[in-house]
Amino acid sequence: MSDNAIVQPRTWFTPFNVITGTIICIGIVISILRFTTGLGSVTHLTDDNPWGVWIGFDLLVGVALAAGGYVTSSAVYLFGMKKYHSAVRPAVLTGFLGYALVVFALHYDVGRPWRLPYPFIMQQGTTSLLFEVAGCVALYLTVLFLEFVPAALEWLGFKRVRQLIIKLTLLLTVFGVVLSTLHQSSLGALFLISPSKLHPLWYSTYLPVYFFISSIIAGLSMVIFESTLSHRYFGHKMDKTHLDENEGVTLGFGKAASLVLFGYFIIKVMGIAGANNWHLLGTPYGYWFLVELIGFIAFPCFFFATGVRNKDIKLIKWTSAWSVLGIVLNRLNVSLIAFNWQLPLDRKYIPHWMEISLSIFIVTVGIVVFRFIVTRMPIFYEHPEYKDTH
Amino acid sequence: MEPIFYTYQEFYTYTKGILYILIIASLIGVACFWNFLAGKDEDKNGNDF
Numbered sequence: 557m558s559d560n561a562i563v564q565p566r567t568w569f570t571p572f573n574v575i576t577g578t579i580i581c582i583g584i585v586i587s588i589l590r591f592t593t594g595l596g597s598v599t600h601l602t603d604d605n606p607w608g609v610w611i612g613f614d615l616l617v618g619v620a621l622a623a624g625g626y627v628t629s630s631a632v633y634l635f636g637m638k639k640y641h642s643a644v645r646p647a648v649l650t651g652f653l654g655y656a657l658v659v660f661a662l663h664y665d666v667g668r669p670w671r672l673p674y675p676f677i678m679q680q681g682t683t684s685l686l687f688e689v690a691g692c693v694a695l696y697l698t699v700l701f702l703e704f705v706p707a708a709l710e711w712l713g714f715k716r717v718r719q720l721i722i723k724l725t726l727l728l729t730v731f732g733v734v735l736s737t738l739h740q741s742s743l744g745a746l747f748l749i750s751p752s753k754l755h756p757l758w759y760s761t762y763l764p765v766y767f768f769i770s771s772i773i774a775g776l777s778m779v780i781f782e783s784t785l786s787h788r789y790f791g792h793k794m795d796k797t798h799l800d801e802n803e804g805v806t807l808g809f810g811k812a813a814s815l816v817l818f819g820y821f822i823i824k825v826m827g828i829a830g831a832n833n834w835h836l837l838g839t840p841y842g843y844w845f846l847v848e849l850i851g852f853i854a855f856p857c858f859f860f861a862t863g864v865r866n867k868d869i870k871l872i873k874w875t876s877a878w879s880v881l882g883i884v885l886n887r888l889n890v891s892l893i894a895f896n897w898q899l900p901l902d903r904k905y906i907p908h909w910m911e912i913s914l915s916i917f918i919v920t921v922g923i924v925v926f927r928f929i930v931t932r933m934p935i936f937y938e939h940p941e942y943k944d945t946h
Numbered sequence: 947m948e949p950i951f952y953t954y955q956e957f958y959t960y961t962k963g964i965l966y967i968l969i970i971a972s973l974i975g976v977a978c979f980w981n982f983l984a985g986k987d988e989d990k991n992g993n994d995f
Contacts, residue, residue, distance in 0.1 A: 815980075
C-alpha cells in the first residue's frame with residue numbers, strides 16, 4: 557500500500573448497523589409498552605382472535621423454517637450423506653437461533669416470562685397438545701444448543717469440553733429428529749380442535765401430517781436460501797471445502813425438496829378428495845387455496861425438478877426463496893387468513909402495526925446474532941485444530 | 947352434479963373411490979416425476995443423492 561494512501565477509520569454507522577439499530581430501538585420501545593401497558597395497547601388481539609401475528613408468524617413460521625437443523629443433521633449423520641457435511645453447522649445455527657427466537661417471541665404473547673417453566677414444575681397439562689409442544693421445543697432447543705456449542709467451544713479454546721460434547725452428536729441427532737416429528741406435527745394438531753373456525757379446505761384430520769411434511773420442505777428450502785445469502789455476504793469467511801460442496805448441497809437439497817413437495821401436493825389433493833370439498837375450490841377462499849396449492853407447492857416442485865435436472869443452480873436458489881414464502885403463506889393461512897373465516901369484517905383480525913414491527917424486530921435480532929456468530933466462530937470453515945473431527 | 951349422500955357409507959364409498967383413483971394416478975405420477983427428475987443425472991456410482 558502506498559504511504560500516501562488514506563486509511564478510512566472503521567465506523568459503527570454502516571448502512572446495516574443503522575437500519576438494524578433503528579429496528580431494534582423501535583422493538584425495545586414496543587417491548588416496554590407491551591409489558592407495562594398490556595396486550596391491548598400494542599395488538600389487535602380479541603376474544604375472537606386470541607392468536608395473531610406473534611403466534612402465526614413468529615411461532616408457526618419460525619418453528620417451520622428452523623427445521624433445517626434436524627433435516628441436515630439426519631441427512632449427514634443418520635443417512636450417511638457426508639457430502640452435505642459443510643451444511644450442518646450453518647443449518648444447526650439457523651435452527652438454534654430460530655427456536656431461541658421462537659421462545660423469545662413466545663414471551664410477548666404469554667406475558668409473564670417467569671411463568672414459562674410452569675408447565676414443567678407447577679402443573680403438567682398432559683391432555684394438552686400445547687404442553688407437548690412446550691416440552692418438545694424446550695428439549696429440542698437444548699439439543700440444538702448442544703449441537704451448536706462445539707463451534708463456540710472451538711472459538712473459545714475449551715478443547716476437553718468440546719471433545720466431550722462432540723461425542724454426543726449421533727445421540728443428539730436421533731433425539732432431535734424424534735422431538736421434531738413430535739412438535740412440528742403437534743403445531744398442526746393444535747388446529748384440530750377448531751373444525752368450525754378453520755376453513756374446510758385447510759382443515760383436515762391430517763393437519764399434523766401436513767405440518768410435519770411441510771416442515772421438511774421448509775428445512776430443505778431454508779438451507780439453500782440461507783446458504784445463498786451467506787455466500788453473498790460471508791463468502792470471504794468460507795473455506796475451500798465449504799465452497800466446493802456448495803453446489804452439491806444445492807442440487808441434493810433441491811432434489812429432495814422437489815420430491816417432498818410432490819408428495820405434499822398429492823396428500824393435499826387427497827385431503828380435498830377425502831372430505832369431498834371439490835365444490836369449495838370455486839369460492840373466493842378456494843381460489844386462494846389454489847394460489848397456495850398451485851403457486852407455492854406445485855410450481856416450486858416443478859422448478860426445483862427442472863433446476864436439478866438441468867443443474868441450474870440459480871433456478872434452484874430462486875425456487876428455494878419461493879418455497880420458503882410458500883411455507884410462510886401456509887402457516888399464515890392456517891392461523892390467520894383461513895381461521896375465523898366466517899366472521900364479518902368488523903370482527904376479523906387485522907394486525908396492529910406494532911405487532912408487525914415487533915416481529916420484524918425479532919427477525920432482525922436473529923440476523924444480527926447470526927452475523928456476530930458466523931464472523932467469529934468456525935461455522936463456514938473448519939477450525940485448523942479440529943479438522944475432520946466432527 | 948353434486949351427489950347427495952343419505953348415509954355415511956355412501957359418502958365414504960364415493961370419496962374412497964376417488965381416493966383410490968387418485969392414489970393409482972399418484973403412483974404412476976411418482977414414477978414419471980422421478981424419471982423427469984433423475985433423467986439426465988447419470989451418476990457413475992448409481993447414487994441418487
